[in-house]
Amino acid sequence: MNRSSYTMRLLSTLSALALTATTVMAQDVGEMNDAQRDAFRAEVRAYLLENPEVLMEAIGVLEARQAEAEVARDERLAELNADALFNDGYSYVGGNPDGDLTIVEFVDYRCGFCRRAHPEVAELVASDGNIRIITKEFPILGEQSLLASQFAVATQIVAGDESYKLISDALFALRSDVTPASLSSLAEAFDLDAEAILAEMDSDGVKEVLAANRALGDRMQITGTPTFVFGNEMVRGYVPLDGMREIVIAQRDES
Numbered sequence: 001m002n003r004s005s006y007t008m009r010l011l012s013t014l015s016a017l018a019l020t021a022t023t024v025m026a027q028d029v030g031e032m033n034d035a036q037r038d039a040f041r042a043e044v045r046a047y048l049l050e051n052p053e054v055l056m057e058a059i060g061v062l063e064a065r066q067a068e069a070e071v072a073r074d075e076r077l078a079e080l081n082a083d084a085l086f087n088d089g090y091s092y093v094g095g096n097p098d099g100d101l102t103i104v105e106f107v108d109y110r111c112g113f114c115r116r117a118h119p120e121v122a123e124l125v126a127s128d129g130n131i132r133i134i135t136k137e138f139p140i141l142g143e144q145s146l147l148a149s150q151f152a153v154a155t156q157i158v159a160g161d162e163s164y165k166l167i168s169d170a171l172f173a174l175r176s177d178v179t180p181a182s183l184s185s186l187a188e189a190f191d192l193d194a195e196a197i198l199a200e201m202d203s204d205g206v207k208e209v210l211a212a213n214r215a216l217g218d219r220m221q222i223t224g225t226p227t228f229v230f231g232n233e234m235v236r237g238y239v240p241l242d243g244m245r246e247i248v249i250a251q252r253d254e255s
Helices: 003-024 026-031 035-049 054-080 084-085 114-128 143-159 161-173 182-188 194-199 203-219 241-254
Strands: 092-095 101-107 131-137 227-230 233-236
Touching: 026 143, 026 161, 035 054, 035 114, 054 233, 084 101, 084 203, 084 241, 092 203, 101 114, 101 143, 101 241, 114 131, 131 143, 143 161, 143 194, 143 203, 161 182, 161 233, 182 241, 233 241
Parallel strands: 101 131
Antiparallel strands: 092 131, 101 227, 227 233
């Protein structure tokens, strides 16, 4: 925890303590004169200085309550948007289509943590054998991210799901700039019709897919990638393979 973050948490906790004390003692505080209020404040300050562990305990309780509230909020968001998440009719579906658990991943090909997660997600799906995985194109890191997602969606429209998967994997591995020329070379490397795919990139079909994904992300308050939905549990950010396996086990235990 850096100093600024620690200071902000202390201030937040102190504010909460002050509000609680004021609420509990509203009538008495309201009846205090200025000298009595000063004495009360000095007494509270002295107590906190003598017992600083109270602040850490209060911060812990506050963070636990905030985490519980965030989990409940995200579960509700997943429930409200279940159809768009799991059955939109256009997103790529991989893994076992009849799997007992569906994982949705919002991705940006220029995102370093998405690239880091990509082989681990693939290993999770392959080693488990009973996971349905859905990819949501969610370009948020600039023009090259948008070009990459347009190309991936256009490939799916022109050449189908298998070609989409090949191109999607290649885009995660791509380390050069994303340009029409590099995308054309990528398509040709897989014997795909580069001209047709590039022409499709600005189509209404591609725009509708990306707009729908963005609207879904906005509704679910997604601001970064990768973001996952494991069943009804949202995970905002990168999770290593072992952590993902633990979430999968927990989700199955709940069902």
